[in-house]
Amino acid sequence: MLIRINSAELTRKKAFLDLLKKERGALRLCFQKSEIIDIREIKKGAACGFLSRIKAFFPKSEIMLSEKEKFPMAAESRFKFPRKFEIIAGPCTIEDRKSYMKTAAFLKSMGMGYIRAPIFKPRQSPYSFQGLGEKGLEILSEVRERYKLKTVSEILSPCQIKETAKYCDMFQVGAANMKNYALLKALSETGKPVLLKRAQGADKKDWLSSAEYVAVKNSSIIFCERGDFGFFPEGGINFNLAAKLKRDFSLCVIADISHSSLGREMVSPAAIAAAAFGLDGIMLEIHENPHMSVVDGKHAVNFKEFEKILKSLEKFSKCLKK
Ligand code: PEP
Ligand code: MN
Numbered sequence: 001m002l003i004r005i006n007s008a009e010l011t012r013k014k015a016f017l018d019l020l021k022k023e024r025g026a027l028r029l030c031f032q033k034s035e036i037i038d039i040r041e042i043k044k045g046a047a048c049g050f051l052s053r054i055k056a057f058f059p060k061s062e063i064m065l066s067e068k069e070k071f072p073m074a075a076e077s078r079f080k081f082p083r084k085f086e087i088i089a090g091p092c093t094i095e096d097r098k099s100y101m102k103t104a105a106f107l108k109s110m111g112m113g114y115i116r117a118p119i120f121k122p123r124q125s126p127y128s129f130q131g132l133g134e135k136g137l138e139i140l141s142e143v144r145e146r147y148k149l150k151t152v153s154e155i156l157s158p159c160q161i162k163e164t165a166k167y168c169d170m171f172q173v174g175a176a177n178m179k180n181y182a183l184l185k186a187l188s189e190t191g192k193p194v195l196l197k198r199a200q201g202a203d204k205k206d207w208l209s210s211a212e213y214v215a216v217k218n219s220s221i222i223f224c225e226r227g228d229f230g231f232f233p234e235g236g237i238n239f240n241l242a243a244k245l246k247r248d249f250s251l252c253v254i255a256d257i258s259h260s261s262l263g264r265e266m267v268s269p270a271a272i273a274a275a276a277f278g279l280d281g282i283m284l285e286i287h288e289n290p291h292m293s294v295v296d297g298k299h300a301v302n303f304k305e306f307e308k309i310l311k312s313l314e315k316f317s318k319c320l321k322k
Helices: 007-022 046-057 097-109 133-147 158-165 181-188 204-215 239-249 264-276 303-321
Strands: 002-004 028-032 036-040 062-064 086-090 114-116 150-154 170-173 194-197 221-225 252-256 281-285
Touching: 007 028, 007 036, 007 046, 046 062, 086 097, 097 114, 097 133, 133 150, 133 158, 158 170, 158 181, 170 181, 181 204, 194 204, 204 221, 204 239, 221 239, 239 252, 239 264, 252 264, 264 281, 264 303
Parallel strands: 086 114, 086 281, 114 150, 150 170, 170 194, 194 221, 221 252, 252 281
Antiparallel strands: 002 036, 002 062, 028 036
């Protein structure tokens, strides 16, 4: 952290340095010129409280933070999937027990470890299907028991967390709720991994700021890039941003290759792109009969198409090893 002290505030420098000495456990003063103080090695979480005190000392001065200092907790968040490239597939929404169990049995037979398990759906229109709601919890419980699949379930409000937590292994925060700060704070308390989607049109700063709320007490965050469809008409997954987040912060980043794909033909190439960009995995929507899907049938893939995607991913990873 660099503080460039405004000349009008230089008289406060000595008092400030005395304060720094008291904080020695949390940071290390690296060097100081007459008008520049460089503070290094700020311990996790210390920067936040400190920043407001620095601002109080030097309201006119310039405070320059590195990227990691701006998001001290989110930048430290770590989550590791069991596999190098994880796949979280499942329907857009659980429609009924029978078809969901069929999908679960298929995913298990394909060696999958996770399944999408949405029972609360964030819909633009109040007249659209809103998900099975709490009635769906029994299905989540059954799928875990029977197939030992880890369930990834979206919640829309803090009041849904307690009950859903009993049957869900990973909470999903959808694009529509990336800035639902009450929800993010509540998820920070759960101790379960949180899959945080980037909202359409949100930039890196918006995304990491939202993650910062979760990371206060929960460092298991999976960043999920879902593209900008809904904000820009052509959608498009921002692979550059996803890869940058991995490179600069070593975070766990996956891509939702369905919601911004503008049709199922784009899903397969997007899976390869996610692997090529070095991401940690993908999320995608699958349905036994996409044309009959209650929600998002246009981009869901059927079982055969899913198998093909797995094969092309395998081929791609073999090519890389050659
Ligand atoms: C979803 O994954 O079910 C979903 C609603 O997607 P998004 O939040 O990205 O629109
Ligand atoms: Mn969907």
